[in-house]
Amino acid sequence: MSKNYTSYILPWVKTAPGMSIVISIVVTVAATIDAGPYLLVNMVVTGGMLALVATGLTLMLGVLNIPMFAHGEYFMIGSLIAYYIFTPISEFIFEHPESWLVTFGPFIAIIGALAGGAIAGAISEKLVFGPLRRRSTDNWVMNSFLLTVGLSVLLINLHQLIFGADFKGIVGYWQGMPISIADVYVSKDRVMAFIISAVIVALFYLFMTYTRTGMAIRAVSQDIIGAEIVGIDIEKIVLLTISLACALAGVAGGSLLFMYPSYPTVGLEPLYMAWFVVILSGLGNILGAVAGAFMVALLKVITMEYVGAGWDFVVPSALIMFILIFKPSGIFGSDVRGVLDK
Amino acid sequence: MLLEVKNLNAGYGYLQILRDVSLHIDKGEYVGIVGPNGAGKSTTMKTIAGLISPMSGTVIFNGEDITGLSASAVAKKGISFVSEEMNLFVNMTVQENLYMGAYTIKEKHLQKERLEFVFELFPRLAERRKQLAGTMSGGERKMLAIGRGMMSNPSLMLVDEPSFGLAPQLTTSVFASLEVLIKNGVTILLVEQNVTKTLAVTSRGYVLENGKIGLEGKSADLAEDSYVKKVFLGV
Numbered sequence: 001m002s003k004n005y006t007s008y009i010l011p012w013v014k015t016a017p018g019m020s021i022v023i024s025i026v027v028t029v030a031a032t033i034d035a036g037p038y039l040l041v042n043m044v045v046t047g048g049m050l051a052l053v054a055t056g057l058t059l060m061l062g063v064l065n066i067p068m069f070a071h072g073e074y075f076m077i078g079s080l081i082a083y084y085i086f087t088p089i090s091e092f093i094f095e096h097p098e099s100w101l102v103t104f105g106p107f108i109a110i111i112g113a114l115a116g117g118a119i120a121g122a123i124s125e126k127l128v129f130g131p132l133r134r135r136s137t138d139n140w141v142m143n144s145f146l147l148t149v150g151l152s153v154l155l156i157n158l159h160q161l162i163f164g165a166d167f168k169g170i171v172g173y174w175q176g177m178p179i180s181i182a183d184v185y186v187s188k189d190r191v192m193a194f195i196i197s198a199v200i201v202a203l204f205y206l207f208m209t210y211t212r213t214g215m216a217i218r219a220v221s222q223d224i225i226g227a228e229i230v231g232i233d234i235e236k237i238v239l240l241t242i243s244l245a246c247a248l249a250g251v252a253g254g255s256l257l258f259m260y261p262s263y264p265t266v267g268l269e270p271l272y273m274a275w276f277v278v279i280l281s282g283l284g285n286i287l288g289a290v291a292g293a294f295m296v297a298l299l300k301v302i303t304m305e306y307v308g309a310g311w312d313f314v315v316p317s318a319l320i321m322f323i324l325i326f327k328p329s330g331i332f333g334s335d336v337r338g339v340l341d342k
Numbered sequence: 343m344l345l346e347v348k349n350l351n352a353g354y355g356y357l358q359i360l361r362d363v364s365l366h367i368d369k370g371e372y373v374g375i376v377g378p379n380g381a382g383k384s385t386t387m388k389t390i391a392g393l394i395s396p397m398s399g400t401v402i403f404n405g406e407d408i409t410g411l412s413a414s415a416v417a418k419k420g421i422s423f424v425s426e427e428m429n430l431f432v433n434m435t436v437q438e439n440l441y442m443g444a445y446t447i448k449e450k451h452l453q454k455e456r457l458e459f460v461f462e463l464f465p466r467l468a469e470r471r472k473q474l475a476g477t478m479s480g481g482e483r484k485m486l487a488i489g490r491g492m493m494s495n496p497s498l499m500l501v502d503e504p505s506f507g508l509a510p511q512l513t514t515s516v517f518a519s520l521e522v523l524i525k526n527g528v529t530i531l532l533v534e535q536n537v538t539k540t541l542a543v544t545s546r547g548y549v550l551e552n553g554k555i556g557l558e559g560k561s562a563d564l565a566e567d568s569y570v571k572k573v574f575l576g577v
Contacts, residue, residue, distance in 0.1 A: 212445070219431050219442050226429030229391060231417030231446040231494065 016331050017291070020323075024295050027302065035305050037184040045190045045259075047297035048197035051290045052252035053270045054277035055204060056245035058289045061278060063221040063241045066129065066144040070152035071274065072267020074246040076159060077120050078113035078253030079262040083168045085109040086257070090170065106173035110196065110254045117250015118243040124151060125242040133238075152267075159264040169261025189258045196255045204248070205286055217241055272313065273300070280320050282330025291332065343402075344369045344529055345390070345421075345498055350399035352389040358397065359385045361553045367498070367531055372524050374532045374544035374561060376574065382553040383533040384426055387502045390531075391423035392416035404497070418446050422496035426503040428487040432476030436467055436486055439475050443493030453493075460489040463522055481512035488519060498529045505536050517543055537574040541565040549574075 012018040032040045053075060060068040086109035093102050101108075128147055133140075174188040181191075208214040219227040220237050228234060252270065253260070260266050273296055281292030299316040307315060323331065345367045353359040359382045367373050375383050388394045390401055392413035401409045408416055417423070422443075431439050440460055444453045461468035464485045470478065475486055484504060491499055501520065505513040517539065524530060534540040541547055541561040549557040549570060557564060564570050 212441075215434075215438060215442060216445065218434065222431040222433050223429045225393065225413075225425065225427075226431060227442075228393065228413035229417055229423045229425065229429065230442050230490065231414045232442075233414050234412075 016327050017288070020295065020331050021291060024298055028298055031302055031305065037181075039301055039305055041181075041184055041186050041190065043294065043297045043301045045194050046300060047294035048194045048201075049252050049256050049270065050273050050277055050297055051201050051293035052197050052248045053274040054281075054289045054293050055201060055286055056248035057274045057278050058281075058283065058286065059217075059241055059245045059248075062283050063217055064129070064144075064238060065141055066148065067141060068148050068245070069145065069271065070124075070148040070155065071245070071249050072269075072271030073152050073155035074117045074120055074249035074267070075253035075270050076155070076262060076264070076267040078117045078250030079257050079260060079266060080159065080163065080168065080253075081116035081250070082109040082113040082254035082257045083170065083262050085112045086170055086173070093175075102175065106192070109173070109257070110251060113254020114247050114251040117253070118247035120250070121243040121246025122239060124246070125239050129238075129242065130235075156264045156267075163262075165264055167261040167263050170257055172258050193255045193259075197252065200248070200251060201290055204244075205290075208286055213237075213240070273316075276316055276320055278330075280323065280330055281332045285332045288330070288332025292330075343367070344371075344404065345531070346400075346402040347386075347390065348400045348402070350386070350389060350396055350401065352385060352394050352396040352399070354385075354394070359553050360389065360396075363399070363550070363553070363555055365548055365555065365558070367529060369497075370524075370527060370529055371546060372520075372530050372532070372544045374534060374540040374547045375550055376534060376537045376540050376547060376564075377550035377556075378574070379535070381550045383550055384502055385553075386550065387423065387425075387500045387531070387533055390416075391421065391425075391500055393423075417494065420494070420497040421500065422491040422494050422498070423500045424487050424491040424502060424504070426506055428483055430475040430483060430487060430490070433474060435472050435474055436478070437471040439486055439490055440467070440493050443490035446494050452495075456493045456495060460492050463492070463519065464489050480508055481515065484508060484512070484516050485519065488516070488523075492523065492528075496528070498531065499523065500531050500533075502533045503535065504532070505534060505539070513539070537570070538565070541570075 013022055028040060028043065053071060057068055057071050060066045060071070086106065089101055089105040089108065093099060093105060128151060129144065132143060132147060172187065172189050174192060176188060178185040178187045179191055208218060216227065216232045216237055217240070219230070219232060220234060224234065227237070253262075253267070276296045277289055277292040280296060281288040296316055299319060300312045303312050303315040343366050347363060347365045350360050350363040351358060363382070363386055375386065377383050385394065389396050392408070392411050392415065395410045399409070400407060403419055403421060406419070408419055413423075431442060434442070437457070440457055441453060444456050447453050447456065466482060467485060467489055470482065475483065478486065488501065488504070491501070504516045504520065508516065513536070520530060520532070521543065532540060532544060541564055544561045547558065547561045547564045548555050549564065557567065557570065
C-alpha cells in the first residue's frame, strides 16, 4: 500500500507544481520554527485575501480576456461599503453591548461589500466593457486593458472627490479576547477573515466545477464559438463573470477593513500582489491561483521578516521573473493547448 | 419543410461570399453541399447556425424565421452545428464536453438519457469519459464534436467537413457514425470537400461554386453528371 502512494507522489514532486508546493511548505515550516508562529498566521491571512482577489483576476483574464487593472478598485469599493455599513452598527453595539449585532453585524457589512462589488462589476460591464465589445473586438486585449486603467484612475479619483482622501478604518469587527492557536494569540478578526476567504474560495471552486452555470463559464473561457453553438448565452455569462470577479474583490476589501482602512489607492497593493499570483500560477486555473496566492503571501511575509519591510515587492517580483524564465506558462499553467495559444 | 434558406447573401465585413443561395431540407433527409475550396460551403453553414449575420435573405426553420438570430438562440431552436474546427472545450473532460452539449436541456434525467444515447453510438467516448478533450486524437475529437452536437437532441444537424484533417480509415468511421444518426431519424446537412464520398452517402445534393448554387438534385444523379465528373472528380 505504501509503495503505491510513493509511486504516485514521487513523479508529482518532480513536476513544477509539486516542486514549488513542496518547497513552499518546507520554507514555511523552517521560517515558522525560526521566526515564530506569527509568520505562519500572517501568511495564511494574507494568502486567503490574495486568493480572493487573484481568483477574480484569473476569471476576468481567462473568461473575458480582459487584463484587469482596475480590480483593486473593487477591493476599495468593498472596503468603503463595509466601512459605511459597519460604522453605524458599531455605534449601536457600543450603546447596546448585548445586541445580536455584536456577532452578526460584521457579517452584514461583509455581505454588503460582496453585493456592492457585484453591483459595481455589473455596472462597469454595462457602461464600459459591453459597449466596447459591441463596437469592436479587434485588438481587444490592448483596448480593454486601457479601459481598465482608465476605470481605475476614475474610481480612485471619484473616491477622493466624494469621500475624501483620509483613512476610513475601524478598530475591529469582532470584540473580545484574541484566540490562542498553538501558543500564538490571533485576533478574532484575522481568524474570521481567513475563514471567510476559505469558505468563499471553496464555494466558488465547487460552483465552477460542478454547476451548470460554472461549467458554462469555463466553456466560454475555453472556446467562445463552441460555447455559442451549444446554446450558451454569452452576454449573460459575461455579465455574471464580471460581477462574480468583482464581488470576490469586494468581499476581500470588506473582510479586511480592520487591516486596510479604506482610502482612494488602497486597492493598488492587492492588485499588484494578485497580478504576481496570476502571472506566477498561470491563467484560468482556480486551484492554481489559490496555491499561487499562498506562495506569493509566503514570499512577501518572509521578505518582510528577513530582508526588510521595504523590499516586499522587490523580492517576490524578482523571484517570479526567475521562475518564468524556466516555466513561461506559469507554475500551474496547463499543458493542454488552449484557445490563447492559437 | 424543416429548413428553408431563401436568397441568402452573406460574407465577412465588406467581402461578400454567398450570392442568392437558396436551399431546402425536409425532415429526415441527408443532404450534402459539395464544392471546391472557397466556394462558401462553410459560410453557408455558419450563416444558418447564426455565427454570421446575413446581409439579406431569410432562413426559415420549422416555419419560424430565424434569420439574424445569435448562435445560442439558433441552438435553442434545435439546430446543432458541428464546426470544422470542432470548437471543443479542450480543458474539460469528454463527459463534461458532452454535458455542455446538452446545455439547452434543463432536466437532469433527460441530460442523462442523451448521454447514454451518445455513449451507445460512440462506445469509444464512453471509454474515455474522464479524459481531457484536448488530449485526444483527431478522430476521437471529431467523434466527440459529433456526439456533443447530438446531446441537445437536435432536429437538424449541420456537419461541416467531418473528414477534414483525418486519416482515410478514420474518415470512414466518422461517415459510418453519421449513417447511424440518419437511421435514428436525425436530419443532417453535410458539407464536404470529399465529393465522391459525400455523393455516395447522401440522398440529395447541392453544388456550390463561387458562392452560388450551381446544380442541385439527387446525389446519385449528381455523381453521374458530366459537369460534376469533369470539374470535381477529374474523370
